[in-house]
Structures are given as C-alpha cells and as structure tokens.
Amino acid sequence: AQSVTQPDIHITVSEGASLELRCNYSYGATPYLFWYVQSPGQGLQLLLKYFSGDTLVQGIKGFEAEFKRSQSSFNLRKPSVHWSDAAEYFCAVVGTSYDKVIFGPGTSLSVIP
Amino acid sequence: KAGVTQTPRYLIKTRGQQVTLSCSPISGHRSVSWYQQTPGQGLQFLFEYFSETQRNKGNFPGRFSGRQFSNSRSEMNVSTLELGDSALYLCASSLSGPQETQYFGPGTRLLVL
Numbered sequence: 415a416q417s418v419t420q421p422d423i424h425i426t427v428s429e430g431a432s433l434e435l436r437c438n439y440s441y442g443a444t445p446y447l448f449w450y451v452q453s454p455g456q457g458l459q460l461l462l463k464y465f466s467g468d469t470l471v472q473g474i475k476g477f478e479a480e481f482k483r484s485q486s487s488f489n490l491r492k493p494s495v496h497w498s499d500a501a502e503y504f505c506a507v508v509g510t511s512y513d514k515v516i517f518g519p520g521t522s523l524s525v526i527p
Numbered sequence: 528k529a530g531v532t533q534t535p536r537y538l539i540k541t542r543g544q545q546v547t548l549s550c551s552p553i554s555g556h557r558s559v560s561w562y563q564q565t566p567g568q569g570l571q572f573l574f575e576y577f578s579e580t581q582r583n584k585g586n587f588p589g590r591f592s593g594r595q596f597s598n599s600r601s602e603m604n605v606s607t608l609e610l611g612d613s614a615l616y617l618c619a620s621s622l623s624g625p626q627e628t629q630y631f632g633p634g635t636r637l638l639v640l
Contacts, residue, residue, distance in 0.1 A: 446626045457531075457617055457631035465626075504570060508625050514583050515560065515625045517570035 418518035426524040435490040437505030445507040447488045452502045500525045531632035545606040552620030559601040564615040613639045
C-alpha cells in the first residue's frame with residue numbers, strides 16, 4: 415500500500431541548531447516528492463519538491479532535502495534554524511498527474527530561543 | 528497574482544445539515560484539489576478536478592461531493608453532516624495536476640455541532 419511515514423511526531427531544537435526531519439515512503443515507483451510547511455491557522459506552503467535529477471534539492475527559506483532511492487527516504491534539512499521556522503512540516507508523495515496526493519502525518523517543530 | 532481563496536473561512540453547522548464550500552484557484556490554474564485536515568486523521572485527499580472533470584477521489588463516503596466550473600472555480604458539498612466532519616478543509620490549485628506545485632488556500636474551518 416502507498417504510504418508516507420514521518421517517524422518524529424514532535425521535534426524541539428534550539429535556535430541556530432541544525433535540523434533534520436525524516437520522511438519515508440512506500441510507493442510502487444519513484445513518486446514525485448514534496449515538503450510542505452504549515453504555520454498555525456494557515457494553509458500549506460511548498461518548501462521544495464523532487465521529480466528527478468540531482469538528489470539534493472534546494473528549497474525556500476534555506477531548506478534542502480535529499481532523496482535516497484535505496485532507503486525510500488526524502489529527509490528535510492536546514493543548517494541553522496530560526497524561531498520563525500516553528501511550524502508543522504508535511505512530507506507528501508504523488509504518482510502520475512491523475513494520482514492522489516498522500517501526506518505524511520506531519521512533524522511539529524518547536525524552536526527554543 | 529491573487530492566491531487561492533476559500534469561502535467562507537469559518538462555518539458552524541449542526542448535524543444533519545449540508546454545507547457548500549467554495550474555492551477560487553489562481554488565475555490560469557485548471558487543477559483544483561480538496562483535502563480534509565483533522566487532528567486524528569491528518570491531511571486526507573478528497574478529490575481533484577481538472578477542466579470540470581473529477582479525475583480522482585479519495586476514500587470518503589458519497590456524502591462528500593464536488594464540482595468544478597468552466598472558470599476553474601470549485602465547490603465541495605457535504606450532505607447530512609456528522610460530528611466527525613468537523614475539520615479544516617483545504618483547497619489547492621495547480622496548473623495541470625497535483626504532481627506540480629500546488630498552492631493552498633487558507634482553508635475553511637467547519638465545526639459541526
């Protein structure tokens with residue numbers, strides 16, 4: 415069955431520390447992969463996406479993600495977290511253009527000043 | 528360019544009633560997807576429309592329906608509301624499908640009493 419897992423429900427980091435959010439997927443073929451961020455009371459905003467090519471993808475707000483086919487993973491990283499990064503982060507996958515988007519359960523990020 | 532707009536932003540209904548939510552996509556976007564977000568189930572795909580045709584539907588009962596108009600605006604309808612339908616309903620638009628960058632609206636928060 416197609417699924418997305420985000421093993422960490424909640425993560426707390428200090429401002430300025432590095433961050434890695436994990437995402438693993440189960441899919442028949444390599445899907446399109448996305449990371450979204452949701453601030454409280456708001457809709458989702460795309461951070462970055464991977465379709466093909468270079469497995470290290472750069473996104474907005476200083477985020478990057480690395481696709482590892484052998485591990486079926488697409489982990490999100492940021493070298494130095496800012497207090498404004500506190501939010502909910504969702505990993506998502508989709509197959510063909512007619513396929514449904516599958517979201518992971520989300521990881522809630524708290525940032526300690 | 529104006530973003531995705533959703534109306535109303537907040538809604539309170541009672542069990543058994545029906546509700547219609549509206550989504551106006553970004554100009555030029557022909558794909559509109561709907562999602563339900565709840566604390567227990569997370570983000571779940573409802574359906575996706577492209578050029579007035581439903582291309583995919585999630586695992587929701589028939590009480591959930593939608594449509595898309597020739598100007599790409601979309602509505603979703605929930606009939607015979609149940610308490611469990613209380614959720615944030617998010618709409619997202621993209622040029623031609625969810626494998627592309629989706630732009631999310633702020634959502635409609637529905638409370639069923």
